[in-house]
Amino acid sequence: MLLVLWVGLPLGFLGVFALYPLAYQVYGSFFNWPQLKPTAFSGLQNFHYLFANPMTGSAIAHTGVYVGLTVPLEVALGLASAWVTLRRRHGQALLAIVFVIPIACQRSFRRGIYSGDLL
Numbered sequence: 071m072l073l074v075l076w077v078g079l080p081l082g083f084l085g086v087f088a089l090y091p092l093a094y095q096v097y098g099s100f101f102n103w104p105q106l107k108p109t110a111f112s113g114l115q116n117f118h119y120l121f122a123n124p125m126t127g128s129a130i131a132h133t134g135v136y137v138g139l140t141v142p143l144e145v146a147l148g149l150a151s152a153w154v155t156l157r158r159r160h161g162q163a164l165l166a167i168v169f170v171i172p173i174a175c176q177r178s179f180r181r182g183i184y185s186g187d188l189l
Contacts, residue, residue, distance in 0.1 A: 099116055
């Protein structure tokens with residue numbers, strides 16, 4: 071029973087919040103959507119329009135360059151900051167706070183904006 075809760079519950083959430091929307095988007099890509107409801111089955115025509123557009127190749131190339139540069143840089147900076155935090159004995163708590171403050175401030179600032187306190 072415990073195994074069902076530990077494994078089944080996260081898999082259920084994954085299915086509901088990730089796999090179902092993905093499957094629905096793939097299904098919807100085969101229809102024309104002039105408004106909120108699909109009107110007619112278009113088959114692969116939408117994909118033909120997508121890949122016939124010269125901007126598609128440019129967008130894919132720009133996305134590849136962006137991901138290729140930012141992901142390794144962020145991973146390297148994250149590992150370096152974690153290593154520095156763990157290696158230093160003096161001021162380890164201060165360094166941990168310095169790394170956590172931007173995350174905490176971002177959430178509290180966002181909460182203040184949405185609640186209307188900062189407007």
